[in-house]
Amino acid sequence: MPQQLLSRKAACNTHGQDSSYFLGWQEYEKNPYDPKTNPTGIIQMGLAENQLSFDLIESWLESHPDATGLRRDGVLVFRELGLFQDYHGLPEFKKALADFMGESRPNTVKFDPHKLVLTAGATSANETLIFCLAEPGEAFLLPTPYYPGFDRDLKWRTGAEIVPVRCSSSNGFRITKAALEKAHRRARKLHLRVKGVLMTNPSNPLGTTMTRVELDTLIDFVVAKDIHLISDEVYSGTNFDSPGFISVMEAIQGRKNVAHRVHLVYSLSKDLGLPGFRVGAIYSNNETVVAAATKMSSFGLVSSQTQYLLSALLSDKEFRRSYIVENRRRIKERHDLLVRGLERTGISCLNSNAGLFCWVDMRHLLKSNTFDGEMELWKTMVYQVGLNISPGSSCHCDEPGWFRVCFANMSAETLELAIQRLDDFVVSCHGHKVICNSGCRMQSCMPKWILTLPSSDRMLER
Numbered sequence: 001m002p003q004q005l006l007s008r009k010a011a012c013n014t015h016g017q018d019s020s021y022f023l024g025w026q027e028y029e030k031n032p033y034d035p036k037t038n039p040t041g042i043i044q045m046g047l048a049e050n051q052l053s054f055d056l057i058e059s060w061l062e063s064h065p066d067a068t069g070l071r072r073d074g075v076l077v078f079r080e081l082g083l084f085q086d087y088h089g090l091p092e093f094k095k096a097l098a099d100f101m102g103e104s105r106p107n108t109v110k111f112d113p114h115k116l117v118l119t120a121g122a123t124s125a126n127e128t129l130i131f132c133l134a135e136p137g138e139a140f141l142l143p144t145p146y147y148p149g150f151d152r153d154l155k156w157r158t159g160a161e162i163v164p165v166r167c168s169s170s171n172g173f174r175i176t177k178a179a180l181e182k183a184h185r186r187a188r189k190l191h192l193r194v195k196g197v198l199m200t201n202p203s204n205p206l207g208t209t210m211t212r213v214e215l216d217t218l219i220d221f222v223v224a225k226d227i228h229l230i231s232d233e234v235y236s237g238t239n240f241d242s243p244g245f246i247s248v249m250e251a252i253q254g255r256k257n258v259a260h261r262v263h264l265v266y267s268l269s270k271d272l273g274l275p276g277f278r279v280g281a282i283y284s285n286n287e288t289v290v291a292a293a294t295k296m297s298s299f300g301l302v303s304s305q306t307q308y309l310l311s312a313l314l315s316d317k318e319f320r321r322s323y324i325v326e327n328r329r330r331i332k333e334r335h336d337l338l339v340r341g342l343e344r345t346g347i348s349c350l351n352s353n354a355g356l357f358c359w360v361d362m363r364h365l366l367k368s369n370t371f372d373g374e375m376e377l378w379k380t381m382v383y384q385v386g387l388n389i390s391p392g393s394s395c396h397c398d399e400p401g402w403f404r405v406c407f408a409n410m411s412a413e414t415l416e417l418a419i420q421r422l423d424d425f426v427v428s429c430h431g432h433k434v435i436c437n438s439g440c441r442m443q444s445c446m447p448k449w450i451l452t453l454p455s456s457d458r459m460l461e462r
Contacts (some may be wrong), residue, residue, distance in 0.1 A: 004084065004179075006204040006383035008155075011075050014237055014337070015213030017232065019148050019151070019200070019363065020391055020393070021046065021148035021394035021395075021397060022148070024224060024378075024382055024388040024389070024390065025044075025047070025388065027382050027383075027388065028046070028090055031413070032044065033178065035413070036346070036429065041069065041386065042382065042387065042388050043386060043388070043414060043418045043421070044388050044391045044406075044409065044410070045386050045387050045388055045389045045406050045409075045418060046353070046388045046389055046404070047406055047409050048270065048355070048356045048408070049273065049275060049356070049406075049408065049409035050270055050271070050272075050319070050327075050356055050409070051407045051408060051409050052273070052274035052327065052330040052331060052334060052408050053323065053327045053330060054273060056157055056319075056322075056323050056327070057272070057273075057274075057313070057323075060313060061313075064313075064316075067308070067312035068309065073150045074285040077308070081304040081308055082234065082304075084445050085304045087118075087294060087295070087297045087298040087301055088247055088294060089116075089118040089302065089307060090307045090308065090311060090411070091113065091312075092311045092315070093307035093308070093310060093311035094116050094118065095113045095310045095311075096113075096115065096315045097113075097268075097281060097314060098112065098113045098116060099111075100314045100320055101236075101266055101281075101283075102147060102363065103320055103321065103324060104236055104324055105236060105245065105247050105250070106247070108246075109250045110251045111221050111283060112268070114286060114290075115283055115284060115290055116282070117250035117282040117284075117290055117294050117297055118279070118280070118281055118297060118301070118307075119281060119282060119297050119300055119302070120270065120278040120279075120280065120300035120301065120302060121267055121275070121279065121280040122232065122234045122266070122267040122280040123149065123280070124267050124278075124297075124300040125153075125265045125266075125267070125279055125282045126150070126198070126230070126232065126265055127154065127158060127377065128155065128282060128293050128297065129230055129263055129289075129293065130154050130160050130299075131158055132296070133195050133196055133228050133230075133263075133325040134195040136158065136160065137160075137192070137193075137234075137416045138161065138194070138195045139161040139162065139192040139194050140154060140160060140161075140163070140194070140195060140196050140198050141163050141164075141165050141184065141187070141194060141196070141197045141198070141231075142163070142164055142165060142197070142198050142396075143164075143173075143197075143199055144165060144166055144167050144197070144396045144397060144398060145167075145173065145198065145206065145359075145392055145395035145397040146204075146205075146395060146396055147394075147401070148204065148390070148394045148395055149397070150198070152373050153199070158408075160195075163180050163183050163184075163187045163190070163192065164183065164290070164294075164396055165180055165182075166398050167179055168398070169350075169399055169402075170223055172208070173203075173359075174211070175199070175210070175214045175217065175218065176217070177217050177220075180197070180218070180221050181221075182374065184225065185299065186229075194225065195227055195228060196227045196230060197218060197221065197222055197227065197229050197230070198229075198230040198232065199229075199230070199231055199232065199233040200231075200233075200234075200235070201231055201233055201245075201246075201247075202233075202236065202238065202239060202245060203396050204234075204235060204357075205355075205357060205359055205390070205404035206348070206352065206355075206359045206360055207335075207352030207353070207355035207356075208352050208355075208360055209239055209245045209353055209354050210246065211243070211246075212251065214411075215228075215246060215248060215422050218261070218357075219252060220260060222262075223258060223261070227261070228259060228261045229248065229263070230264075230265060231262070231264050231265070232263055232265045232270060233247060233248070233265065233266055234266060234267045234271075234280075235270050235271070235355050235356070236266070236271065237271030237324060238270060238271060238272070238327075238328070238354045238355055239353060239354040240328045240329070240331045240353060240354065241332060241354075242331035243353065243354065245354065247264070248264060249262070255328065256273065261286070262285070263282070263283070263286070263289060264278065264281060264283040264284070264286075265281070265283045265285065267279060267280035267281065268310070270356065272329070273324075277306050278300075278301050278311065279306060283311065285404045307347075331356065331408060334407050334412070335352070335407060337356065337412060337415060337416075338407040338415060339358060341415070341419035341422075342360065342419065342422070344419070344423065345419070345422055345426045346364075346426060347422070347445075348360075348361050355409065356406055356408040357404050357405055357407065357460065358405050358410070359404060359405070359408065360402065360403045360405045361402060362377060362402070362403055363399075363400070363401030363402070365377055365401070365426070365428065365429065366400060366401050369400060369401070371400045373400060373401075374391050374392065374400040375391065375393070378403070379415070381403075385421050385422060386421055387403065387422065389403045389405045390403060391403055392404070402432065
């Protein structure tokens with residue numbers, strides 16, 4: 001269809017779908033690994049899904065037929081759920097979600113269900129907050145490296161801008177006041193009005209929780225600049241090792257004139273492993289933001305059937321508590337399996353204590369310490385080694401050679417195979433050039449789009 005027949009939004013190319021982060025998924029989907037039908041296929045290590053605790057949820061569902069059968073005390077509630085529901089959400093579900101959020105923190109914060117806004121996942125929650133807090137052309141500061149999807153979630157439809165807060169491996173990519181001030185000055189030079197800072201805690205892609213010093217630094221900064229702070233805490237329940245997770249809502253306790261500018265994003269996609277259910281939430285002490293976000297949520301509601309089922313699940317205190325403990329244990333076990341395997345190959349990771357991935361240091365495997373070198377290594381990983389991992393440049397990392405590697409979306413056997421493939425590659429690098437399965441040099445068998453992919457997926461800055 002000719003572009004003049006479309007809106008500018010439909011015709012523009014700012015969605016971010018051409019990032020290597022998403023392109024790696026496309027290549028995986030063309031050639032997915034299967035132990036029986038496609039044992040040489042690509043193993044998906046670019047998807048942060050939690051498949052480690054499905055059996056716990058399935059066991060609960062089997063023993064609670066009323067919830068799955070849409071019944072209450074044996075009586076069918078299909079008609080009640082099938083009729084129109086307003087966008088405030090089912091009260092029983094909002095209470096159960098608030099309780100689950102509190103228990104996974106663990107009970108250091110009490111959440112008020114009336115300050116929750118339900119959304120169709122964290123993607124919708126983040127975008128809704130940007131619509132509430134910023135005008136098109138205004139900016140948010142984001143510490144790097146950050147989740148590649150934010151280029152889509154925060155900018156594509158809202159028209160907002162992202163200014164990176166450049167963090168360094170020299171201090172473990174921790175946020176500093178100096179980095180925040182530098183980013184703020186850069187935004188002003190670009191004539192961008194800064195409306196807030198958005199952070200992920202625990203960090204995606206680093207897999208680390210923020211320290212109290214970092215949180216205090218951020219809170220002091222947004223107060224001094226008279227701007228907002230959004231804390232994306234979708235991985236809060238994945239904290240499996242010390243130090244513990246500190247929610248931004250805990251960090252602002254006892255501080256005056258702060259609560260109205262701090263907002264939290266949460267979902268059940270990571271902690272509970274249910275991205276397909278599309279359940280997210282905004283939590284804010286700002287009544288105006290809650291009211292506006294509630295009205296906007298009508299464009300992305302959570303189905304009544306989903307809310308009914310999950311309210312029964314999350315209202316079960318015994319299940320809730322045991323799930324949180326066991327899920328964290330399993331994540332740690334799988335994390336340690338990956339780290340030990342990488343160590344055997346001579347590859348190290350950033351020390352992490354949360355998340356469904358590791359931030360892996362492959363700088364020593366680069367042919368050149370450049371983003372061209374990083375992209376060359378990434379292409380080799382996808383097409384020869386058969387691993388889809390996410391290059392640091394797709395996460396706007398300033399230092400080439402870092403990769404996000406996911407571990408919770410596959411079996412332990414598949415993870416072991418992935419490690420073995422990586423080990424074979426590292427060994428081969430010491431002897432001769434690696435040849436692909438068809439016998440040709442890697443470049444000649446790559447799709448045309450891969451050969452023209454930019455050397456860095458970093459944001460185009462004005």
